[in-house]
Amino acid sequence: MSHALQKRQAAEGDGLRRFVERHGRLFVLTGAGCSTGSGIPDYRDSDGAWKRKQPVTFQAFMGSELTRRRYWARSLLGWRRFRRAAPNDAHRALARLEWMGKSALLVTQNVDRLHQAAGSRNVIDLHGRLDQIRCMSCERRTPREDLQHALESLNPDWAALEAADAPDGDSELDGVDFSSFSIPCCAACGGVLKPDVVFFGENVPRDRVETAVQELEQADAMLVVGTSLMVYSGFRFAETAARQGKPTAAIVLGRTRADHLLALKVEQSCEAALAFLL
Numbered sequence: 001m002s003h004a005l006q007k008r009q010a011a012e013g014d015g016l017r018r019f020v021e022r023h024g025r026l027f028v029l030t031g032a033g034c035s036t037g038s039g040i041p042d043y044r045d046s047d048g049a050w051k052r053k054q055p056v057t058f059q060a061f062m063g064s065e066l067t068r069r070r071y072w073a074r075s076l077l078g079w080r081r082f083r084r085a086a087p088n089d090a091h092r093a094l095a096r097l098e099w100m101g102k103s104a105l106l107v108t109q110n111v112d113r114l115h116q117a118a119g120s121r122n123v124i125d126l127h128g129r130l131d132q133i134r135c136m137s138c139e140r141r142t143p144r145e146d147l148q149h150a151l152e153s154l155n156p157d158w159a160a161l162e163a164a165d166a167p168d169g170d171s172e173l174d175g176v177d178f179s180s181f182s183i184p185c186c187a188a189c190g191g192v193l194k195p196d197v198v199f200f201g202e203n204v205p206r207d208r209v210e211t212a213v214q215e216l217e218q219a220d221a222m223l224v225v226g227t228s229l230m231v232y233s234g235f236r237f238a239e240t241a242a243r244q245g246k247p248t249a250a251i252v253l254g255r256t257r258a259d260h261l262l263a264l265k266v267e268q269s270c271e272a273a274l275a276f277l278l
Contacts, residue, residue: 012266017276019221019249019264020102027212027219028094029237030108030115031227032167033252034270037088038114039081041167055170058202061194062136068192069181075195076151077163078171079144082112082130090225091118093274098122100277105215109227109234111168111197124208126233128197130169137191147184147193154182168197204233216240221263224250226270229257 020026032042060067095118097103106123108115111130115123131144152159158181163171186193198204216222222241229235229250238258241248247263250256251273259265266273 009268009272012264012268013273013276015264016249016251016266016273019247020097020223020277023219023221023247024102025219025221026097026103027216027222027237027241027246028097028103028106028225029222029227029234030094030106030110030225031229031234032110033226034090034094034108035085035088035110035112035114035226037090037269037271038085038112039165040085040110040112041165055168055200058199060201061199062192066178068183070178072151072183073155073158073176073178073181074163074166074171074173075169076148076155076158077161077173078165078169079148081165082169083145083148085112085114087114087118088271089278090270090274091115091120093271093277094225095119096277103223104218105212107212107215107237109231111195124212126198126204126208126212128195130195130197132196133193134196135186135189135191136194138186138189140186140188141196142187144195150184154184169195198233209233209236212237213240216246217244219246221246222248224248224252224256224258225274226252228252228255 036042056067056071061071091114094106098120106115106120107126108123109126111127113129113131133142133144133147163173166172216237227234229238235257238248238261242261248261249264250262251266251270253267
């Protein structure tokens with residue numbers, strides 16, 4: 001590491017520490033960069049562009065049986081490692097921030113529940129949670145682990161395959177015929193089963209957004225951790241903070257959609273930038 005880079009990072013770190021000390025109530029928004037240190041891949045590069053094919057849309061998932069077979073075949077493999085992911089120091093630092101009374105609410109775009117595992121108590125899973133399954137007909141919720149057992153039982157040959165990890169419990173399983181993959185339906189009503197997460201093309205539930213906005217109104221400043229804010233569901237909060245005249249600091253490697261709105265930008269890993277809290 002060059003001396004100039006060390007100097008810049010030290011200055012950013014001091015600026016972040018002062019930002020946290022100066023504001024008594026922070027609105028915290030986190031994204032995929034917070035969990036990459038836990039082995040969960042992210043979607044975008046440092047310019048905010050897609051690293052891989054865009055994830056399946058809500059419309060494609062609900063409209064095509066073959067798309068659902070492909071999704072669950074890949075998930076069968078990806079879930080095995082995703083469920084073993086553990087919190088890293090970024091998650092622990094943000095839990096510490098709540099314990100210090102500096103953060104009344106943490107809003108995350110992640111679906112891995114690692115903030116809760118690290119000890120954060122007041123969390124909004126903006127995009128839902130991957131450890132839960134939702135029936136699209138009767139709204140019944142069941143554990144993802146139960147579905148894993150059913151998928152493995154129905155598809156023993158598929159369970160023996162290996163594939164590289166992709167974001168959010170997906171895997172890089174392509175070039176195979178998914179038409180023979182069997183997926184169970186809802187045991188209560190026979191409906192379509194879907195992860196209890198917000199897919200692209202699907203709306204974030206209004207109550208989650210409203211609760212988050214109410215907290216932002218009470219906050220003194222906003223802290224963005226590990227997200228480029230390219231998706232509007234997160235960017236809206238940076239826009240709202242700017243309209244309210246509240247400063248925003250961001251910890252992110254690379255470009256964000258809100259660069260023009262930031263009072264401070266720290267281009268370091270989330271764990272390194274937040275280490276002072278631990």
